[in-house]
Amino acid sequence: MIREQPTTESAISINHLTVSYGPVPALLDVTVDIPKGKLVGIIGPNGSGKSTLIKAMLGFVKPDLGEVRIFGREAAAAKGMVAYVPQRGAVDWDFPITVREVATMGRYGHRRWWQDMSRRDLQIADQALAKVRMTEFASRQIGQLSGGQQQRVFLARALAQDAEILLLDEPFSGVDAATENAILEVLRETRQQGRTLCVVHHDLSTAAEYFDYLILLKQRMFGFGTPEQILEPQLLCDVYEGNMKVFAELSGTRSAGDRSP
Amino acid sequence: MNSLVEWLTDLQLEQGHLIRPIIVGTLISLVCSVVGCFIVLRRMSFLADAIAHAMLAGVIGGYLIMKIVFGREAHLVGMLAGAILAGILTVALIGFITRVSRIKQDTAIGIMYTGIFGLGALAVSIKSIGGYVHIDITHYIIGNVLAVTNEELWLLAVVSSLVLCSVILFFRPLQITSFDPVMAASIGIPVLAVDYLLTACTSLVVVSGVRVAGVILVVALIITPAASAYLLTDRLNRMVLLSAFIGILGYWLGFGLTIAIGSSPGPTIVVTMTLIFLLILLLAPRYGILADWIRRSSLVPQEVMEDVLGAIVRSTGNVMAIPQVLQAVTAPNRRVQRAIRLLARRNLLECEADQVRLTETGQAEATRLVRAHRLWETYLAQTGEASERIHEKAHQLEHISDQQTVDYLDDKLGHPITDPHGTIIPVDSVQTSGQQDVKASMLRRGNRARIEQILPAANRLGLSVGSEITVLPRSVDGQTWNLKTDRGTAIALNHTEADALIVRPIPTDEDEGDAIPASDVS
Ligand SMILES: Nc1ncnc2c1ncn2[C@@H]1O[C@H](COP(=O)(O)OP(=O)(O)O)[C@@H](O)[C@H]1O
Ligand SMILES: [Mg+2]
Numbered sequence: 001m002i003r004e005q006p007t008t009e010s011a012i013s014i015n016h017l018t019v020s021y022g023p024v025p026a027l028l029d030v031t032v033d034i035p036k037g038k039l040v041g042i043i044g045p046n047g048s049g050k051s052t053l054i055k056a057m058l059g060f061v062k063p064d065l066g067e068v069r070i071f072g073r074e075a076a077a078a079k080g081m082v083a084y085v086p087q088r089g090a091v092d093w094d095f096p097i098t099v100r101e102v103a104t105m106g107r108y109g110h111r112r113w114w115q116d117m118s119r120r121d122l123q124i125a126d127q128a129l130a131k132v133r134m135t136e137f138a139s140r141q142i143g144q145l146s147g148g149q150q151q152r153v154f155l156a157r158a159l160a161q162d163a164e165i166l167l168l169d170e171p172f173s174g175v176d177a178a179t180e181n182a183i184l185e186v187l188r189e190t191r192q193q194g195r196t197l198c199v200v201h202h203d204l205s206t207a208a209e210y211f212d213y214l215i216l217l218k219q220r221m222f223g224f225g226t227p228e229q230i231l232e233p234q235l236l237c238d239v240y241e242g243n244m245k246v247f248a249e250l251s252g253t254r255s256a257g258d259r260s261p
Numbered sequence: 262m263n264s265l266v267e268w269l270t271d272l273q274l275e276q277g278h279l280i281r282p283i284i285v286g287t288l289i290s291l292v293c294s295v296v297g298c299f300i301v302l303r304r305m306s307f308l309a310d311a312i313a314h315a316m317l318a319g320v321i322g323g324y325l326i327m328k329i330v331f332g333r334e335a336h337l338v339g340m341l342a343g344a345i346l347a348g349i350l351t352v353a354l355i356g357f358i359t360r361v362s363r364i365k366q367d368t369a370i371g372i373m374y375t376g377i378f379g380l381g382a383l384a385v386s387i388k389s390i391g392g393y394v395h396i397d398i399t400h401y402i403i404g405n406v407l408a409v410t411n412e413e414l415w416l417l418a419v420v421s422s423l424v425l426c427s428v429i430l431f432f433r434p435l436q437i438t439s440f441d442p443v444m445a446a447s448i449g450i451p452v453l454a455v456d457y458l459l460t461a462c463t464s465l466v467v468v469s470g471v472r473v474a475g476v477i478l479v480v481a482l483i484i485t486p487a488a489s490a491y492l493l494t495d496r497l498n499r500m501v502l503l504s505a506f507i508g509i510l511g512y513w514l515g516f517g518l519t520i521a522i523g524s525s526p527g528p529t530i531v532v533t534m535t536l537i538f539l540l541i542l543l544l545a546p547r548y549g550i551l552a553d554w555i556r557r558s559s560l561v562p563q564e565v566m567e568d569v570l571g572a573i574v575r576s577t578g579n580v581m582a583i584p585q586v587l588q589a590v591t592a593p594n595r596r597v598q599r600a601i602r603l604l605a606r607r608n609l610l611e612c613e614a615d616q617v618r619l620t621e622t623g624q625a626e627a628t629r630l631v632r633a634h635r636l637w638e639t640y641l642a643q644t645g646e647a648s649e650r651i652h653e654k655a656h657q658l659e660h661i662s663d664q665q666t667v668d669y670l671d672d673k674l675g676h677p678i679t680d681p682h683g684t685i686i687p688v689d690s691v692q693t694s695g696q697q698d699v700k701a702s703m704l705r706r707g708n709r710a711r712i713e714q715i716l717p718a719a720n721r722l723g724l725s726v727g728s729e730i731t732v733l734p735r736s737v738d739g740q741t742w743n744l745k746t747d748r749g750t751a752i753a754l755n756h757t758e759a760d761a762l763i764v765r766p767i768p769t770d771e772d773e774g775d776a777i778p779a780s781d782v783s
Contacts, residue, residue, distance in 0.1 A: 022363070058447040079449030086441060095302060095440050096497045105437060109448030113434050141495035161448075 009071075011036040011165055011196035012057055016066035019052055025064070025219065026052040032215060032224045037194045039187060041201045041211035043230075045240055048218040050200045051087060054167045057198070058082055070165065080109040083163035085154040087170050087200075093143040099153050100138040103129050106160030128160040129153075132186060148179030155183060159190070166190060168199045184210060207231065282406045282526070285414050286512045288421040289473050290482060293466045294508030295428055297487030298501050299459055302439050307367060308355070310480040311374035312348040312460075313467045317401055317476050318381030319347025324396055325384075334395060337412055341420075341468055348464030349457075351377055378476075404475035404527035406516075417469050424462050428501075431458060436497055473512070474527040481531040486511060489538045492545040511537050558596075564660045565592045565600045567630050570609065570619070571659075574627035579619040586617060628687045629667070634659040635680035635687075636670045642681040643674070651681070675756055676702050678739055695768045701730070702742060702759035708732045710764035718761035722752055730764065 070078035323343020486508035515530030609623035
């Protein structure tokens with residue numbers, strides 16, 4: 001009798017990706033297949049190339065070698081299939097733009113550049129804002145929001161894009177616990193709809209709880225697998241070079257894991 | 262204003278050539294300030310300045326090529342093309358240098374534009390070439406809109422419409438690539454092409470603007486109106502419209518001034534625009550200096566209000582003369598007075614003649630503050646904080662402590678009765694007023710209460726729910742609570758047991774040990 005193997009279609013497949021800004025490569029020979037419909041965490045120390053990996057998946061940085069394929073298509077040709085929530089530091093918060101305008105930006109990819117936004121587009125943008133509970137701030141300039149609210153605006157933009165894949169660069173940084181939970185809730189709901197999410201994450205103590213898979217990165221790939229496979233002391237020691245804080249966090253994870261195996 | 266217009270019209274009728282500079286200048290100011298919005302938002306001001314300087318070499322190059330190759334003197338289109346090419350070449354070289362080396366952009370800009378500007382200046386300074394160039398270079402260096410010819414007018418009209426159409430047509434791509442180029446790329450907008458479009462537009466407006474203000478000052482026509490508009494609005498489309506309006510207004514006022522005082526038009530217009538900018542910087546409703554100042558001075562920090570309450574309750578209990586309050590609180594007098602008015606409006610105190618009296622709620626609030634302050638002092642003393650810094654630190658902490666923090670602190674310290682100075686830490690009068698249940702550990706000597714609940718840790722005491730207790734003085738350094746039951750038996754409890762006894766205080770007429778001594782200094 002042949003048991004049917006559930007074929008997990010890969011949403012993003014990265015092959016031998018090498019990216020460099022100057023003489024030193026930011027990413028070196030990264031190869032990974034990210035399955036569809038999963039919530040994937042990307043972890044690694046500062047400057048390990050997490051943001052660069054996200055930008056490569058978006059087709060924004062050109063690889064020196066290798067390629068990124070989105071559902072089998074080249075990243076540069078997969079326009080509009082990937083939505084993006086930038087790192088907070090990468091946004092000009094003084095830009096003259098309101099919350100609703102940012103959310104509406106999520107619909108730009110659905111219209112030709114000369115076409116106006118339709119009423120439907122504006123509706124979708126408003127729905128996305130409602131989903132992250134930002135409706136009452138719709139006409140605020142984005143600089144006049146708290147850190148958590150700012151993250152939610154960009155999350156709304158990504159939702160409005162209605163993309164198959166969502167890439168989030170440190171959405172939980174500078175955010176209070178309540179907002180972190182609210183954002184996580186939306187991310188899980190989005191996964192429920194069969195979307196694939198990649199999230200750059202800093203807090204190792206919550207990584208196991210939040211994500212289906214983890215990517216451990218420091219210039220090279222140090223591992224891809226379930227949180228149990230990745231959050232190994234030996235592996236983390238290699239990557240974080242014996243950083244004290246990391247081990248303190250890790251021991252927290254271990255004991256949490258022991259309680260609920 | 263009206264008479265100025267009439268006067269200008271008269272002048273124009275007398276001297277037909279004034280109408281041309283007005284039309285040309287209006288067009289130029291319009292496009293310069295529209296494109297300027299994107300330049301300001303992308304922090305490209307220095308680059309625009311570089312393009313302006315580099316175009317001098319382009320003008321001369323274009324002139325020479327037209328003259329040598331085609332044998333045509335002062336050919337406008339040739340010179341324009343040369344200028345634009347020089348601008349784009351400068352940008353390309355700057356991009357190249359930053360890409361292939363560790364030189365940062367500002368330095369690369371500085372090197373390239375001085376180099377190219379120098380090349381142009383060098384070329385005309387050589388006798389054999391200089392004698393060959395029959396154009397007035399000073400026109401390009403400081404500009405002269407009065408000398409504009411019909412041919413130039415038409416050319417500028419075409420250039421302006423081209424730029425304006427591009428900006429309107431590509432507004433959304435320009436907006437998104439300025440705001441978030443990564444996202445723009447991910448939805449298929451050719452970011453590089455849009456960048457080049459903007460560079461081309463910048464070169465075009467610089468070349469046009471040079472007619473008005475010359476290569477040295479032209480960047481002001483581009484960025485000053487845009488920066489002014491940036492201070493006035495939170496939306497890009499409004500910013501573009503406002504910038505255009507401010508640019509044209511600045512040109513008209515500056516041009517009027519030029520005619521009136523007979524100055525050189527370029528500098529006069531630029532100075533006018535700068536003055537408009539400074540005026541807006543001062544008066545802008547949200548981002549202006551004045552608005553900011555008003556906002557800051559009318560804001561009464563919570564701290565000042567709390568300090569007022571604290572000062573009153575510490576002095577005599579609940580009445581204090583206003584001059585004394587002003588003296589006791591370290592903040593500008595006007596701010597303290599505003600704090601008093603605000604507190605009165607919130608019913609925390611009453612003003613009578615020249616003294617203030619705490620209301621009941623005010624007193625409760627003030628007591629809470631004093632309690633937080635003294636608990637923090639106790640805590641800081643225990644953690645070994647230097648004694649001269651304790652008061653100041655506790656003062657900062659008392660303002661940011663919520664109820665939970667204070668309760669936690671109180672429990673952690675074993676519900677102390679006195680602070681390190683020996684003064685009494687008041688109880689939370691809201692909690693012990695009898696409106697809610699509290700732990701028996703919160704009670705002080707003389708308090709009476711009814712037992713509502715007995716948690717397991719207090720089981721061994723043999724007390725029963727519903728019976729009444731009276732609190733006796735604590736013993737063993739305040740670590741043992743002593744109670745008397747209504748049957749007269751005395752019971753000793755440790756901290757854990759006292760916490761496990763949930764009681765409802767019975768209000769008494771007289772609060773023993775709760776009052777804050779008037780002589781208190783902490
Ligand atoms: N635009 C850039 N130009 C030059 N170097 C860059 C640029 N962006 C990132 N880098 C370098 O690439 C490396 C990886 O950066 P990044 O992907 O931002 O790391 P992470 O997001 O993991 O902190 C770092 O060493 C950083 O200095
Ligand atoms: Mg990063």
